[in-house]
Amino acid sequence: MSRSLRALFVEAIKSTIRDKMALFFTFLLPLMFLLIFGLIMDNSSSRTNVAVVGDGPVARVLEGPELKDALKITRVGSVEEGRKKVTDGDVVASISEAGGTVHVDYAASDQTQAAQALGTVNGVIAQANLRAAGVTTPQFRMDARQVEDDSLGIIEFFVPGLLGYGISVGAVFGLAIALVQWRRSGLLRRLQLTPIATRDIALARIALHLVIALAQTVAFLLVGKYMFDVHLTGSWWMCVPLVLCGTLAFLALGFLVASFSRTQEAASAIANVVTLPMAFLGGAFFPVEMAPSWVQAISKALPLTYLTDGLKDVMVRGHGPGAAVVPMLVLLGTALVAGGVALRVFRWE
Amino acid sequence: MTPAIRTQGLRKTYAHIVAVDGVDLEVERGEIFGLLGPNGAGKTTALEIIEGLRTPDEGDAEVLGQRPWPRDRALLRRIGVQLQASSFFEKLTAAEQIGTFAEFYGVPRADADAMLERVGLTESAGVETGKLSGGQMQRLSIGCSLVHRPELVFLDEPTAALDPQARRNLWDLARGVRDEGATVVLTTHSMEEAETLCDRVAIMDAGRIVVTGTPMRLVRDLDAPVRISLPPDAIEEDEARALPGVDAVETNESGLLLRGASAADILAGLAERRLLNGLQVRGATLEDVFLHHTGREYRA
Structure with missing residues (x-):
């Protein structure tokens, strides 16, 4: 490594550490998204709130240990009190028993949760009926299995998705803003008048962003592990080469943004136009698999899609290291094409 | 080299x-x-x-x-x-x-x-x-x-x-x-x-x-006139105009301003009349050269 390259790299690291705004957008903001999404979508809040009146046999089963993950029970004194809780939206259903009949008052305003409550009560009644009929070994039983790892929750999708988002924002904004600022201040021209190799300027910036990306990855893994108990699957370590390839692709996009921006304001606006829709359509905030097919078609054209998909495959879906190969190739291809175009369009002043 | x-x-x-x-x-x-x-x-x-x-x-x-x-x-x-x-x-x-x-x-x-x-x-x-x-x-x-x-x-x-x-x-x-x-x-x-x-x-x-x-x-090379300024009332304007080497005379509140091609001629005349006290001689400056060659119009 030449002295110039080392000096440029040291400068890049120091400047980044001293730039509070850059640190906020590359580290804090993506982590804040992770915290917010993680807390909102917390698994425990997916329990259904129901009110239970009295102490009949069905009520006892509902309160039993088997259903404690599915229902959150509130005891109420009367049927009226239960109904009021349903109309107020505190619970989705109120359950009371009279002889052999189980009354369920439910709110249709939250159909998914109401259906879950009704289904659960129905299951309890069916089992009670079987027992009353003397059936001890049922003829049919259901064995439901989740295709992903047993512990897979929504947070396991957010960690790779938002990590991909953080990587894209850090690289696109970081490089575009720095280059436009350097061009505006005359620093790019000043550097041309020193004997440093142009290649060293590029290499120092690339090295800086690879270091930033690795730091982002470590931060996400630590927060995911220790705050949300995220369960990583076997080839999670492939996230490292994936993230590095993604960084190269997004640096090329940042370079392209800088080529088309004269002012910092323009660079920041264009960078937003590039990163934000890409985050929504690229599987950073929600799974694109649920979106209409034309959205999925667009999504297939976005580099972020390949990064988030690759990260999800190796980090939480339990795929082998090979699953990262195609995404990495696509990201490197993006880096070459976008970087090549930017090299032709970019102006030093 | x-x-x-x-x-x-x-x-x-x-x-x-x-x-x-x-x-x-x-x-x-x-x-x-x-x-x-x-x-x-x-x-x-x-x-x-x-x-x-x-x-x-x-x-x-x-x-x-x-x-x-x-x-x-x-x-x-x-x-x-x-x-x-x-x-x-x-x-x-x-x-x-x-x-x-x-x-x-x-x-x-x-x-x-x-x-x-x-x-x-x-x-x-x-x-x-x-x-x-x-x-x-x-x-x-x-x-x-x-x-x-x-x-x-x-x-x-x-x-x-x-x-x-x-x-x-x-x-x-x-x-x-x-x-x-x-x-x-x-x-x-x-x-x-x-x-x-x-x-x-x-x-x-x-x-x-x-x-x-x-x-x-x-x-x-500009060959610009010298300007010699005298304190007020040092000399009458007409008398000044008659001095050897003086091309033009101006009077203002701070005194008289004489112009001429040769400082030596004017100064000799003034010395004869014992008028050297408080006088200032100014020749052309680089600024005069600059304006001479580039004109006085505003530029970009």
Whole structure:
């Protein structure tokens, strides 16, 4: 490594550490998204709130240990009190028993949760009926299995998705803003008048962003592990080469943004136009698999899609290291094409 | 030894505007050379071509015996450039800034600190560059251009933002650099600066060099009338007009102003009448030369 390259790299690291705004957008903001999404979508809040009146046999089963993950029970004194809780939206259903009949008052305003409550009560009644009929070994039983790892929750999708988002924002904004600022201040021209190799300027910036990306990855893994108990699957370590390839692709996009921006304001606006829709359509905030097919078609054209998909495959879906190969190739291809175009369009002043 | 700079017929046109229109220039080694001219005269473009940032449409240039373009890293190692703009790594401190530039040239850290001292910024060594005052930034920028002891240094309006103290210190610095054998090329709008600091100047206008020479020589060649001012009531206006060598007389509240081609003739006449007390003689200055050659119209 030449002295110039080392000096440029040291400068890049120091400047980044001293730039509070850059640190906020590359580290804090993506982590804040992770915290917010993680807390909102917390698994425990997916329990259904129901009110239970009295102490009949069905009520006892509902309160039993088997259903404690599915229902959150509130005891109420009367049927009226239960109904009021349903109309107020505190619970989705109120359950009371009279002889052999189980009354369920439910709110249709939250159909998914109401259906879950009704289904659960129905299951309890069916089992009670079987027992009353003397059936001890049922003829049919259901064995439901989740295709992903047993512990897979929504947070396991957010960690790779938002990590991909953080990587894209850090690289696109970081490089575009720095280059436009350097061009505006005359620093790019000043550097041309020193004997440093142009290649060293590029290499120092690339090295800086690879270091930033690795730091982002470590931060996400630590927060995911220790705050949300995220369960990583076997080839999670492939996230490292994936993230590095993604960084190269997004640096090329940042370079392209800088080529088309004269002012910092323009660079920041264009960078937003590039990163934000890409985050929504690229599987950073929600799974694109649920979106209409034309959205999925667009999504297939976005580099972020390949990064988030690759990260999800190796980090939480339990795929082998090979699953990262195609995404990495696509990201490197993006880096070459976008970087090549930017090299032709970019102006030093 | 080849001259520091030699150009022949440099021409550069931007979209129908001829920025540089046949510039022939020769700068000797070891001199302080001033390139003067109104805004838009083409100084910047000419220097950019000489520095190797632009290629001319026509003509040729040699800098320290080398053609400056395409970008020649070996040549760039031997020259230093200070730009007007605050072209810095914003978040670095003054010491880190000059240290980074020193690294680019493979110069030891101690030299960087010594240069920081020479431009009077040792006390601001730990201040972030973006937080320095305009004058401090300018001094830092000059320090960065000199840190590797270049053979040829370009200073673009080096004293524009400086107070009189800093300006005089900078002049000393420029003379010191010259006395160590380096060549200094500077642009300035201050004719006082050009007159006191530059060994030779060239005045540029509309893309051409209109005149070149030492400031003294240019002033003398202008052959401008001398102006002699006398205190009020020293002499009657008619009597003054009759003095040998006086071409014109003006009276105003601060006294009389005599004009004439020869100071010697007028002064002899005044001496005879014992009127030398309180008189002031002013000859032409470089500013008169400048205005004579470039006119008085506003420029870009």
